Amino acid sequence: MLKDLSAGFVELKREECIDTIKTRIDKGEDSLKILEDARKAMTAVGDQFQEGNLYLAEMLLAAEIFSEAVEILKPHMNEARPADAVGKIVIATPKGDIHDLGKNIFATLLDGQGFDVFDLGVDVDSSLIVKKVREVKPDLVGFSALITTAFASMKQLTEIFVEENLRDGFKLMVGGGVTNPTLKDHLSADFQTTDAMEGVSYCLKVMKEKGSS
Numbered sequence: 214m215l216k217d218l219s220a221g222f223v224e225l226k227r228e229e230c231i232d233t234i235k236t237r238i239d240k241g242e243d244s245l246k247i248l249e250d251a252r253k254a255m256t257a258v259g260d261q262f263q264e265g266n267l268y269l270a271e272m273l274l275a276a277e278i279f280s281e282a283v284e285i286l287k288p289h290m291n292e293a294r295p296a297d298a299v300g301k302i303v304i305a306t307p308k309g310d311i312h313d314l315g316k317n318i319f320a321t322l323l324d325g326q327g328f329d330v331f332d333l334g335v336d337v338d339s340s341l342i343v344k345k346v347r348e349v350k351p352d353l354v355g356f357s358a359l360i361t362t363a364f365a366s367m368k369q370l371t372e373i374f375v376e377e378n379l380r381d382g383f384k385l386m387v388g389g390g391v392t393n394p395t396l397k398d399h400l401s402a403d404f405q406t407t408d409a410m411e412g413v414s415y416c417l418k419v420m421k422e423k424g425s426s
């Protein structure tokens with residue numbers, strides 16, 4: 214078992230990282246704590262990449278270890294899922310951005326809280342997101358963003374929502390490493406965060422105010 218998960222990620226020790234995560238689960242450790250350590254490990258990978266110590270392909274391999282870790286942790290995070298749906302949310306990483314690790318964490322946590330999560334994936338065309346929103350009539354819509362070049366497609370989307378009279382039907386939230394309060398205002402969004410748990414709390418609050426949970 215690895216003492217330092219971050220070092221395992223940076224050194225791309227896939228098997229050791231996965232074994233460590235499984236062992237920690239078996240020992241009864243809180244799955245959210247393990248997930249947070251994996252997220253920190255991914256940040257360490259990003260730092261090494263930025264310093265020129267890792268190649269892009271290596272960052273991709275680390276991302277694969279992370280995704281595998283999330284899949285292993287998922288059932289443990291969803292053990293207390295309520296039987297009835299708490300609310301509906303459409304989430305996506307809009308056009309121009311292919312990052313999805315954070316979005317997947319948020320989706321997993323929300324699913325565990327009983328939300329029906331319609332996750333449209335990454336690099337998603339605005340038309341597809343608008344179509345899904347019209348079809349599902351969600352309580353919330355969430356955009357995930359890790360690169361600034363995706364801001365333009367998010368802005369375009371919010372304009373379409375207004376033009377098509379959809380915007381009043383849901384709360385709009387944005388999350389992900391590059392998001393900040395300025396972006397929230399630019400998009401006239403209702404909520405912004407770089408912390409998935411904070412996002413989940415906001416969703417639960419919205420549903421409580423609607424009287425559904």
Ligand code: B12
Nearest residue numbers: 259310311312313315355357360361388389390407409412
């Ligand atoms: C992993 C990674 C990749 C992987 C992505 C794999 C994948 N499946 O996602 C790969 C290797 C493919 C990749 C590619 C690229 N990447 Co990259 N990548 C990263 C890295 C290292 C980590 C990002 C990450 O996953 N963090 C971990 C997650 C868990 O954190 P998070 O996303 O912030 O999510 C948390 C919260 O924000 C929240 N959250 C996330 N989404 C949402 C949504 C909602 C609604 C809510 C409520 C909450 C929420 O929940 C999470 C848990 O709390 C970062 C560096 C860094 N330190 O951040 C660079 C980084 C994001 N990449 C960057 C870039 C530039 C690229 C590339 C263009 C290539 C390149 N030259 O580096 C391409 C992108 C191409 C494209 N069009 O998108 C830049 C972005 C710079 C910028 N400001 O625009 C960064 C910052 C690296 C850097 N410093 O240069 N990348």
